Amino acid sequence: MRNRDTDPVSRLVTTARDFLASPRAIRQAALAVEGPTKWRFIEDSDLTTSYEILHHLQGSVLDRSGAVEKALAGLMAKGAERDAEVGFREITGLAASKGRFIGNLSRLWPTSDSIGKLEPSADNIAMIRQQVWAESGCLRDGRFNLYEESWSGRLIARNCGTARRIAWLHHYSFLGRSPIPARITPLVLDLAALKVLTEDYWIALLPTDDGAWKLASKLGEIGVRGTENVGVVWSPACPDQDDRTRWSMLACDRTSRRYADIRLGLMDSAIPVFDLSQWLTVVVGGRERP
Numbered sequence: 001m002r003n004r005d006t007d008p009v010s011r012l013v014t015t016a017r018d019f020l021a022s023p024r025a026i027r028q029a030a031l032a033v034e035g036p037t038k039w040r041f042i043e044d045s046d047l048t049t050s051y052e053i054l055h056h057l058q059g060s061v062l063d064r065s066g067a068v069e070k071a072l073a074g075l076m077a078k079g080a081e082r083d084a085e086v087g088f089r090e091i092t093g094l095a096a097s098k099g100r101f102i103g104n105l106s107r108l109w110p111t112s113d114s115i116g117k118l119e120p121s122a123d124n125i126a127m128i129r130q131q132v133w134a135e136s137g138c139l140r141d142g143r144f145n146l147y148e149e150s151w152s153g154r155l156i157a158r159n160c161g162t163a164r165r166i167a168w169l170h171h172y173s174f175l176g177r178s179p180i181p182a183r184i185t186p187l188v189l190d191l192a193a194l195k196v197l198t199e200d201y202w203i204a205l206l207p208t209d210d211g212a213w214k215l216a217s218k219l220g221e222i223g224v225r226g227t228e229n230v231g232v233v234w235s236p237a238c239p240d241q242d243d244r245t246r247w248s249m250l251a252c253d254r255t256s257r258r259y260a261d262i263r264l265g266l267m268d269s270a271i272p273v274f275d276l277s278q279w280l281t282v283v284v285g286g287r288e289r290p
Helices: 006-022 023-031 050-061 067-073 122-135 163-171 191-200 211-222 259-267 276-284
Strands: 074-080 082-087 091-095 145-150 154-157 180-190 200-204 229-236 246-252
Touching: 023 082, 023 211, 050 067, 050 229, 050 276, 067 191, 067 200, 067 229, 067 259, 082 145, 091 163, 091 200, 122 163, 145 200, 191 200, 191 259, 191 276, 200 211, 200 259, 200 276, 211 229, 211 246, 246 259
Parallel strands: 091 154, 145 180
Antiparallel strands: 074 180, 082 180, 145 154, 200 246, 229 246
């Protein structure tokens, strides 16, 4: 039995089918993708960080050797730690409950009945400071553990508790402009991986765990090449396994002659498609919030 990849006749038939596939048929295939119409991959851009979203994406990668999978797996890495002195107000993100990360601290501390009602007196500031320093899990060797998004400059506290108390201190300009000792771990993006995900391929997220597979299969049936189902990812807006939905990841080769038809058809569909390639482009440009 001959390998289809090396069979000239099979290649000719496949090429002919791809050439004959009509834009209308491609559009209909994209429009037929079903899924929830109200959910969003990033439900509230204040209540997350781009680091958290990138971390979710890396954790969703299938164990395959494809270009997209390899790019996602190697997209974000930790650089060498460094010690520095930073102003407390420079910390603009932190770990909240259930392993989540939050990017808008001003919306966090008022949600606590006890912390939200505290007046910023000297005694209260001293009390909250002592609790944060003792219970946050953020201090190591007397230094505040921080992540630094190299693409935005955002500093994120690597705490495991006292999130609302940290946000309260931040709100009331704890220590004013006085710096605190910090240990910073930079987070860096791999440029080669970004090229694959923003220039070589268009990556779209669909709000159903089998939507990308169904669309890639349907397009394959009508002869369209250049699309593949990459995997399934949990939305940062839905961190719990039983909470709402999972999103599937579709990769479309930008060199495919049907790329424009696929993208336009999918973006016109009823489901809320998340354009991951565009979002990554914005992140690289220095956007601090998702």
